[in-house]
Amino acid sequence: MAPTSHLPPNKLPVVISGPSGVGKGTLFNLLFERHPDTFAFSVSHTTRSPRNGEQDGVHYKFVTKEAFQELKAKNGFVESAQFGSNFYGTSKATIQEQSAKGKVVVLDIEMEGVKQIQASDLKARYVFIAPPSEEELERRLRGRGTDKEEDIIKRLTQAKKELEYSKTPGVHDKIIVNKDLETAYKELEDFIYAPVSE
Ligand SMILES: Nc1ncnc2c1ncn2[C@@H]1O[C@H](COP(=O)(O)OP(=O)(O)OP(=O)(O)O)[C@@H](O)[C@H]1O
Known part of the structure; x- marks a missing residue:
């Protein structure tokens, strides 16, 4: 499909999950390349330090532990997690800001985050990307x-859990x-651009 900035009929955020290495990043890149100015990637908050080349607001929103905890206490995250001594989270404000700019927000979220978003008040569409084997x-x-x-071993162990969870009825729309x-890619695009169903 030629590059086009037309918006999908359904503007709800799209939560994409799936095991590490399944190709989520690759599919996101195609989506952004082929539909410029249409989608916005939800940039997570983190308390870890930026790595070389990482820019604040682009790769992550880098915040202090205090600022993170304050936002969490105000119920400002749709999902958050701790890995090692660092905190990560998707803020409600980030999603609202991008939606207000007319963009459809896409989120790359791991399994526990998906569960949290489904328990939150955010309305979203859920896609799971599975490997062929x-x-x-x-x-x-x-x-x-x-x-x-x-x-790699850790990711494969976690992948088994994610694949098992993906079989739970009603969790994913696609x-x-x-x-x-x-x-x-075509299946993802067709799903995102499908007419709104009530
Ligand atoms: N359909 C495909 N066939 C073969 N290789 C693929 C396919 N899709 C993606 N890949 C390759 O698989 C590898 C993992 O893809 P990618 O990094 O996009 O995964 P990811 O799901 O974003 O992983 P992570 O969650 O760890 O960021 C990359 O080397 C990518 O080029």
Whole structure:
């Protein structure tokens, strides 16, 4: 499809989840490339320090632990989590700001975050990206060349839990198997651009 900035009929935020290495980032990149000025990625808050090249407000909103806790106490996050000694969260204000600019917000959220958003008052659409097989997921994680062996094992263990959870009826509006990239992309685009159903 040629680049177009037309908005989908359904403007609700789209929550995309799926195991690490399944291709979420790859699919997001295609969506943003092929629909410029249409979607906004929800930038998370974090209390960890920026890594080289990371910009505040682009990769993360970098905040202090105090500022994070204050916002959390005010019920300012739709989901939040702690990894190691750092906190991460998706703020309601971030989603509202982007929606107010006329963008459709897309969120990349892990399983526990999905559960929290579903328990929150945010109305959203839920897509799960599944691998063709666990073996192929492992191949992709290794092929990406970004993770240490111990991290690959952790990601694969977590992937089993995510795949199990994805079978829970009613959690996701759409499950897409990312076998052939263009086919999976088309399914994602068709879902996002589908007419509003009541
Ligand atoms: N359909 C596909 N066929 C083959 N390889 C793919 C496909 N989709 C993505 N990949 C490759 O798989 C690897 C993992 O993809 P990607 O980094 O997008 O995953 P991710 O779900 O965003 O992972 P994370 O949650 O860890 O960020 C990349 O090397 C990517 O090029």
